[in-house]
Amino acid sequence: MGNFNACVIAGGQCKWGVREASYVDLIQEAAKACVDDLPGLKPSNIDGLIFASTFVGRRSTQVNTAPVVAERVGLKPTSICTRVDVLCAGGSTGILLAQGLVESGMAEVVMVLGSEKLYTPERWQIQYDEMSAVDHEWDGPNGIGPPPVWFSVQAQEHMKTYGTTKEQLAAVSITNYKHGLMNPKGHFQKELTMKDIEEAPVIAAPLGLFDCCPLTDGAAAMVIAREDIAKDLTDRPLVYLRGGAQVSIHSAGANWPGKTMGDWPHLKLAAEKAYERSGLTPKDIDVAQTHDCFSISEIIEVEELGFCEKGEGGPFCEAGEITIGGKIPINTDGGLISSGHPFGATGIRMGTEIFKQLQGRAANQVEGAKFGLTHNLSGGNVEHTIVTYGLEPKK
Amino acid sequence: MKGIPFLEGKYSPTLDLYPIECKEFNRIYWFYDNLREGRFTTTKCKACGKVSFPPRVICPECYSDDLEVVDLPTKGKVITIVEKWGGVPIQYKPPMIGAWIEFPDDSPVKHYFSLLYDCEKGQVQEGDEVELYVFDVSPHPIDKGRESIMKERVFFGFAPVKK
Numbered sequence: 001m002g003n004f005n006a007c008v009i010a011g012g013q014c015k016w017g018v019r020e021a022s023y024v025d026l027i028q029e030a031a032k033a034c035v036d037d038l039p040g041l042k043p044s045n046i047d048g049l050i051f052a053s054t055f056v057g058r059r060s061t062q063v064n065t066a067p068v069v070a071e072r073v074g075l076k077p078t079s080i081c082t083r084v085d086v087l088c089a090g091g092s093t094g095i096l097l098a099q100g101l102v103e104s105g106m107a108e109v110v111m112v113l114g115s116e117k118l119y120t121p122e123r124w125q126i127q128y129d130e131m132s133a134v135d136h137e138w139d140g141p142n143g144i145g146p147p148p149v150w151f152s153v154q155a156q157e158h159m160k161t162y163g164t165t166k167e168q169l170a171a172v173s174i175t176n177y178k179h180g181l182m183n184p185k186g187h188f189q190k191e192l193t194m195k196d197i198e199e200a201p202v203i204a205a206p207l208g209l210f211d212c213c214p215l216t217d218g219a220a221a222m223v224i225a226r227e228d229i230a231k232d233l234t235d236r237p238l239v240y241l242r243g244g245a246q247v248s249i250h251s252a253g254a255n256w257p258g259k260t261m262g263d264w265p266h267l268k269l270a271a272e273k274a275y276e277r278s279g280l281t282p283k284d285i286d287v288a289q290t291h292d293c294f295s296i297s298e299i300i301e302v303e304e305l306g307f308c309e310k311g312e313g314g315p316f317c318e319a320g321e322i323t324i325g326g327k328i329p330i331n332t333d334g335g336l337i338s339s340g341h342p343f344g345a346t347g348i349r350m351g352t353e354i355f356k357q358l359q360g361r362a363a364n365q366v367e368g369a370k371f372g373l374t375h376n377l378s379g380g381n382v383e384h385t386i387v388t389y390g391l392e393p394k395k
Numbered sequence: 396m397k398g399i400p401f402l403e404g405k406y407s408p409t410l411d412l413y414p415i416e417c418k419e420f421n422r423i424y425w426f427y428d429n430l431r432e433g434r435f436t437t438t439k440c441k442a443c444g445k446v447s448f449p450p451r452v453i454c455p456e457c458y459s460d461d462l463e464v465v466d467l468p469t470k471g472k473v474i475t476i477v478e479k480w481g482g483v484p485i486q487y488k489p490p491m492i493g494a495w496i497e498f499p500d501d502s503p504v505k506h507y508f509s510l511l512y513d514c515e516k517g518q519v520q521e522g523d524e525v526e527l528y529v530f531d532v533s534p535h536p537i538d539k540g541r542e543s544i545m546k547e548r549v550f551f552g553f554a555p556v557k558k
Contacts, residue, residue, distance in 0.1 A: 128412075141412045143508070146491070148481070152477040204481075254449065
């Protein structure tokens with residue numbers, strides 16, 4: 001077994017939205033977009049597959065999914081062929097696992113592919129399915145399943161504790177919609193105004209329609225290679241995976257770890273671990289993709305990730321620090337709020353955006369970006385997953 | 396088999412919200428039996444003293460399986476309240492009303508998030524007291540030899556304290 005570096009060499013996604021396609025259609029589109037991203041890359045270069053999806057078993061009635069996916073996208077894995085299920089963090093979890101496999105020498109070139117097909121003929125079922133994505137016997141029947149309920153409480157508590165305002169929530173949505181205008185493969189390409197937000201239906205106060213990410217069909221793929229093989233396959237700058245972290249609690253309804261619901265100490269711990277493992281600090285991060293499932297989420301995330309002081313997330317976002325030219329441009333391709341959120345694919349979309357940012361070919365380019373970070377929360381905010389990327393490996 | 400909700404036009408078993416609570420399929424069936432008696436209970440480890448909620452079959456702290464049943468408070472105070480109007484699962488009518496509830500200082504469980512039942516829009520305010528509310532849910536059939544028998548089920552939430 002070796003001690004290698006792992007690099008991202010390609011990434012891509014299919015068109016996200018309400019798609020007239022099955023999940024196996026979507027994964028083929030995403031795999032093609034990913035392989036086409038690096039001229040010369042062929043399916044035969046890839047020896048491993050990690051597939052990320054949570055609802056494929058319920059929405060598409062397919063379990064033992066990875067072999068089916070491998071066959072559909074023309075892979076013949078010899079190192080790993082498996083599926084991960086961490087809901088919204090499935091894609092990022094796959095990336096962390098691929099990093100470990102490549103660094104250890106267990107695999108050489110791994111495709112991480114994520115997909116969800118949420119809109120099926122009986123589209124109302126997804127509201128029920130979400131009850132099973134939290135602790136089904138305790139949190140689900142008590143109402144945490146539909147995410148706006150839970151995040152409304154978190155928004156209210158953050159407002160009560162730190163004075164966060166509805167205008168600050170709106171600033172996050174407006175910024176991310178603006179970024180999404182440059183992402184033709186995202187769910188929405190729309191300029192969002194304060195008037196739109198004020199006139200939108202209330203979902204769970206203070207959260208209105210545009211404070212919430214949509215449910216989305218979609219798929220995304222990324223290829224991660226051992227450094228020496230990556231050098232043979234690409235002339236572009238290598239983007240190294242530098243390390244990450246995943247922190248989990250159980251039963252959000254009874255065992256919330258924060259003093260208030262506006263405090264996310266499990267994210268703070270994940271950030272500390274990820275920074276320690278990557279040899280980076282918050283000040284080193286040039287561009288980030290954080291899990292804006294709701295506008296309030298991004299406000300709390302910039303605090304717990306160390307981009308601003310605790311309690312200052314609202315003013316930080318409202319002051320434009322999260323857009324191009326700000327202190328830390330975030331969700332530069334539109335984030336979940338504009339790009340959509342097919343759970344297992346989201347972390348891969350985020351990672352691909354960071355990969356393109358560091359190679360200098362993103363649509364909303366952060367000039368001179370050298371280090372990037374992605375963050376996902378999942379399952380009723382019981383888990384936080386962070387991946388870090390850099391133009392140089394950790395020494 | 397008679398009584399399978401899906402075959403009677405109700406809902407698919409995979410979409411069932413509630414646990415199978417009977418002794419044949421659940422080692423903490425006693426929790427639900429206690430609910431029927433108005434008790435809100437959980438497990439305490441006899442080895443290390445850790446009180447866990449939800450109840451367990453092993454202690455998550457020391458992995459002892461020598462546990463005893465203890466009572467939790469059945470009343471708490473509303474800290475934050477939420478009403479959900481959009482995207483409500485079809486079993487519920489909007490608004491779904493839920494609350495972040497704080498239990499008394501001496502409670503081993505400090506907070507719990509629960510739906511509120513028997514509660515109208517605007518009826519409960521922050522600081523109000525709520526109490527345990529137990530209600531029947533659809534019984535579920537289980538196989539017993541070549542026969543199927545119906546197992547009654549209950550679940551819990553909280554409701555405004557009647558004044």
